Amino acid sequence: MARRTQAALYSEIDLELSWSEDQLPQVERTKHVHGLHPYLGKFIPQLVEVFLRRYFNPGDCVYDPFVGSGTTLVEANAFGATGIGCDVSAFNCLLTRVKTADYSxxxxxxxxxxxxxxxxxxxxxxxxxxxxxxxxxxxxxxxxxxxxxxxxxxxxxxxxxxxxxxxxxxxxxxxxxxxxxxxxxxxxxxxxxxxxxxxxxxxxxxxxxxxxxxxxxxxxxxxxxxxxxSLRTRAESLVLHEDSRAVRLPTRPSGIITSPPYPGLIDYHEQHRYAYELLGLVDRRLEEIGPASGGTGRSALAAYQDSMVGVLLNASEQMDSGAPVVVVVNDSRSLYPAILDRAGLRLEDVVTRHVNRRTCRRAGEFYESVLVCRVA
Ligand SMILES: C[S@@+](CC[C@H](N)C(=O)[O-])C[C@H]1O[C@@H](n2cnc3c(N)ncnc32)[C@H](O)[C@@H]1O
Incomplete structure (x- = not known):
């Protein structure tokens, strides 16, 4: 079959991933532990469920280099896959550990x-x-x-x-x-x-x-x-409080599902400042990639691209050739074609997802892309 052009890849809208509010109300998007604490910039669990089914098998090991509030690890566990999550924010690591731990x-x-x-x-x-x-x-x-x-x-x-x-x-x-x-x-x-x-x-x-x-x-x-x-499996979940540009993983993941930070949008430490102040958590904000406070000037965008290439190269070196890398991102500045190219990832599919239910002051419709790549 002839390979599709990049333009053709970007023009597709994946209906399986474009839920309406009726099909997927807020209560489902924040079901069980996903709603333990509000979190900006979270992807929805149903998206992760679809990608686990499409690209992984129970027993695999799924890696998320930007684990955030832990969506990938929670869903990987329910699917029966080992999850490894990395995040530079101590609060996000705490939240992910709490969501995935096994309790009496x-x-x-x-x-x-x-x-x-x-x-x-x-x-x-x-x-x-x-x-x-x-x-x-x-x-x-x-x-x-x-x-x-x-x-x-x-x-x-x-x-x-x-x-x-x-x-x-x-x-x-x-x-x-x-x-x-x-x-x-x-x-x-x-x-x-x-x-x-x-x-x-x-x-x-x-x-x-x-x-x-x-x-x-x-x-x-x-x-x-x-x-x-009642949904948990015995699969392991591991959370690493590290910079994902340099982290060494304890096992070779089968692939990645992630949603990276995007330049100029959110300061992930500042968003949960109250937790850092109350709990005395270690502050590594200087290692955040693409913080809002860094702006979106030319040098900030170049630094962002360099950092993302670093993260993806570091992860690829620790995975096998052909491993799936699923990246959910609203790439409004078209930064990703160059990032993927430099990181040696082969773009296999781009699905565009219609997102129509943002709440509060960030309301408005937008489209999000899911870049499906393979380690070369
Ligand atoms: C878009 S959020 C991830 C949200 C996640 N998918 C969820 O559903 O909660 C991006 C995350 O990247 C983290 N991050 C930023 N720079 C990082 C770095 N250098 N190493 C590891 N994590 C980083 C931020 O702390 C933030 O938690």
Whole structure:
């Protein structure tokens, strides 16, 4: 069969991957552990399910060099494949570990309930002046006291349950920031006065407490982990907190499914700043590829391309020839043909996916490409 031209490859829209809101509502896109914590720039689990079925078999090893909130690893596990995920963001690694760990459910639920109750007792013992300057600026005094008390209670738990409590703490901290209801993704300044809320179409007041979120997310987290437990397989999931340009993988993956960062869009550390401040996580933001703060000037785009070539070459060297590499990206600047070429990947298929359900202030229709390549 004659090889299709690049233009022909790019012109196809894959209907199997272009779900409408009715076919795939929000509740399905954030099913079980996928909804443990909000995350910008996440791809949807159903996309990963399709690519696992198309290009992998149970028992394979799937690698995601930009594991983010862990979508690939969760789905790889449910599919029966080993998952290896790498990310330079400590919070994203924490989230992925929590989603993929195997728990004794009764012990987990009991310990989380006790941690919440214990945090209520500890509130009086947490001083007002505790917490970093950033925390003091972004939280009302009572909310901060409740978060710090919960942190102290979580500190009494052992891993992996302590890490689950850290995710509950982070999710609550995200909701309890002094920001408007409509600006949870990119809050600029703390908001301390009542404001007109574009989301609720009325006057709203900034959040003063965190306890209601801690309570709500304690039960929601237990339910989500329980729901995933019935789908979990015994396949292993491994999370590496490394820069994917240099990481050495413990085994040779069968292939890759990933959605890379794209230049000028999101600062992945800053997005979860509250978690870094509360948990004292290691900050490796200088190693982020294509951060929003780096802009989209010519040198930023060139640096992005060099970095992506580095990631893909590093991964290819650790995989066999012919291994599938599936890259989901909205390549509006056409940076990828050159990246794939320089990384020695053979482009086999490009499927264009219609995405019609972005929420909040980033709303609007757009198309996303899935580049299916093979290691040469
Ligand atoms: C688009 S997100 C991945 C989202 C993921 N597919 C999901 O569903 O959650 C890109 C990720 O790349 C990570 N990243 C950026 N630079 C990196 C680097 N040098 N090494 C490893 N990960 C990096 C970011 O921290 C972010 O989590």
């Amino acid at each position: 459910l009764g012990a987990l639920e009991m310990a989380l309930r006790v941690a919440y109750e214990e945090s209520r007792h500890l509130q009086g013992k947490v001083g007002d002046s505790l917490g970093t300057d950033w925390l003091q600026r972004w939280y009302a005094p009572m909310a901060l006291r409740e978060l710090l008390a919960y942190r102290a209670a979580a500190g009494q738990l052992d891993d992996p349950i302590r890490e689950v409590a850290h995710v509950i703490l982070s999710r609550s901290a995200r909701s309890a920031r002094l920001t408007t209801h409509f600006d949870l993704d990119f809050p600029r300044q703390p908001v301390t006065d009542a404001y007109y809320c574009h989301k609720h179409k009325r006057t709203c007041a900034p959040v003063e407490e965190a306890s209601k979120f801690l309570r709500r997310y304690t039960s929601d987290t237990s339910e989500r982990i329980r729901a995933f437990a």
